[in-house]
Amino acid sequence: MKTQFNIGNLEFSKPIVQGGMGIGVSLSNLAGHVSKLGGLGVLSAVEMGSDYPDYKKNPKLANRQAMTDHFKRAKTISGNRPIGINIMVALTQYEQLVKDAVQTGYDIIFAGAGLPLTLPELTRNSLTRIAPIISSKRVAKLILKHWWRHYEVAPDAIVLEGPLAGGHLGFKTEDLTPERLAEQALPALIPGVLEEIKPYEDLVGRHIPLIAGGGITTAADVRETLAAGADAVQIGSRFVTTDECDASQAFKEAMVKATKADIEIIVSPAGLPGRAIHNRFLEEVKAGLRHPKNCPINCIKSCDYKTAPYCIGLALIAGRKGDLDNGYVFSGANAYKISEITTVEALMNELTSELG
Structure with a gap:
């Protein structure tokens, strides 16, 4: 081959x-x-x-x-x-x-x-x-x-x-x-x-x-x-x-530590489904506790901060820096094998x- x-x-x-x-x-x-x-x-x-x-x-x-x-x-x-x-x-x-x-x-x-x-x-x-x-x-x-x-x-x-x-x-x-x-x-x-x-x-x-x-x-x-x-x-x-x-070491370690059950489908403010590693931040999103007060980045065409469940830009920046209390990690379905x-x-x- x-x-x-x-x-x-x-x-x-x-x-x-x-x-x-x-x-x-x-x-x-x-x-x-x-x-x-x-x-x-x-x-x-x-x-x-x-x-x-x-x-x-x-x-x-x-x-x-x-x-x-x-x-x-x-x-x-x-x-x-x-x-x-x-x-x-x-x-x-x-x-x-x-x-x-x-x-x-x-x-x-x-x-x-x-x-x-x-x-x-x-x-x-x-x-x-x-x-x-x-x-x-x-x-x-x-x-x-x-x-x-x-x-x-x-x-x-x-x-x-x-x-x-x-x-x-x-x-x-x-x-x-x-x-x-x-x-x-x-x-x-x-x-x-x-x-x-x-x-x-x-x-x-x-x-x-x-x-x-x-x-x-x-x-x-x-x-x-x-x-x-x-x-x-x-x-x-x-x-x-x-x-x-x-990405930060904490971001990488979150993927290494993830189990199959941790990897879930989420609804993104971009209007598309996404796959990410479950954490407390995503639980708070589901509970409606992360509603943005403004739009500091204006990164996605379809995202309206007035109705968005959270600011995806800030969440992904925080996640990449290792602040997983305020962000999360996108991952493939098989990341738990890493x-x-x-x-x-x-x-x-x-x-x-x-x-x-």
């Missing part, structure tokens, strides 16, 4: 894409080291500047500066290897963030948490590659058809996120029951998406790689996913529990150990 893959002329010696995780979980240190070791490191554009001294005064300016600073640092760490960025369509500043990422020089933009229908227009005449994040054959068909009809553009890659992923999910809550999850195993979703991709490969005369993720935790998971037809896998939670991850904090190098070697 092959261990390398390409996105256009971008070459990777390991078929591993590290999922972009906000707020500040996957920044330059994690992404840079993943790319250095042959995978594709991906930053998250969500409130990248939350650690900057002037963030509270001018979050937009801090975020724009952080986008440039972390890109440069990731490039330095990686030895100038490709670096990607995940930009959620649901973000208030989505269009501007895409333009900023192009201007900064990111090699590829991943866009999900909504339909990135205008992404080809926002990146037109640039060298930045574009990859929508989809959850089903149906969504793949919709985006491929729209991009070709309106822009005569096909994706440089597609990411298929199955229902076992962490963070915001592209599934309805009723599709996340144990019974439905069993019917939607990631390998079973891959052939249908490949069917939708094939006609557009013929149109543009090139391969459109499929990257599949959601719940991938072990070397066996990697092997099974690639055997089902994916070119590479996307992994998030396993990279959280590495020394190089940009037993230790390791290094990116050891993890990459472990994940690819069954590929020959």
Whole structure:
């Protein structure tokens, strides 16, 4: 089984894409080291500047500066290897963030948490590659058809996120029951998406790689996913529990300590279901004790602080810093299988150990 893959002329010696995780979980240190070791490191554009001294005064300016600073640092760490960025369509500043990422020089933009229908227009005449994040054959068909009809553009890659992923999910809550999850195993979703991709490969005369993720935790998971037809896998939670991850030690330890029963589906102020590790903060959210008094960040288009159960921006910032009394940890469904904090190098070697 092959261990390398390409996105256009971008070459990777390991078929591993590290999922972009906000707020500040996957920044330059994690992404840079993943790319250095042959995978594709991906930053998250969500409130990248939350650690900057002037963030509270001018979050937009801090975020724009952080986008440039972390890109440069990731490039330095990686030895100038490709670096990607995940930009959620649901973000208030989505269009501007895409333009900023192009201007900064990111090699590829991943866009999900909504339909990135205008992404080809926002990146037109640039060298930045574009990859929508989809959850089903149906969504793949919709985006491929729209991009070709309106822009005569096909994706440089597609990411298929199955229902076992962490963070915001592209599934309805009723599709996340144990019974439905069993019917939607990631390998079973891959052939249908490949069917939708094939006609557009013929149109543009090139391969459109499929990257599949959601719940991938072990070397066996990697092997099974690639055997089902994916070119590479996307992994998030396993990279959280590495020394190089940009989150706090307490954040990492919360994932290591989590049991299967701790991982739950929550309702996000973004209007999407999410998967997170149960804690007291989330109990208080359910009890209606975390209603925001204002909107200090304005990060999500669909979030209205007057009706939101809590401020997701502040909660994720607090969680990443280790303040789990005022925040929480997003995680994949299989994060309970993680037993230790390791290094990116050891993890990459472990994940690819069954590929020959």
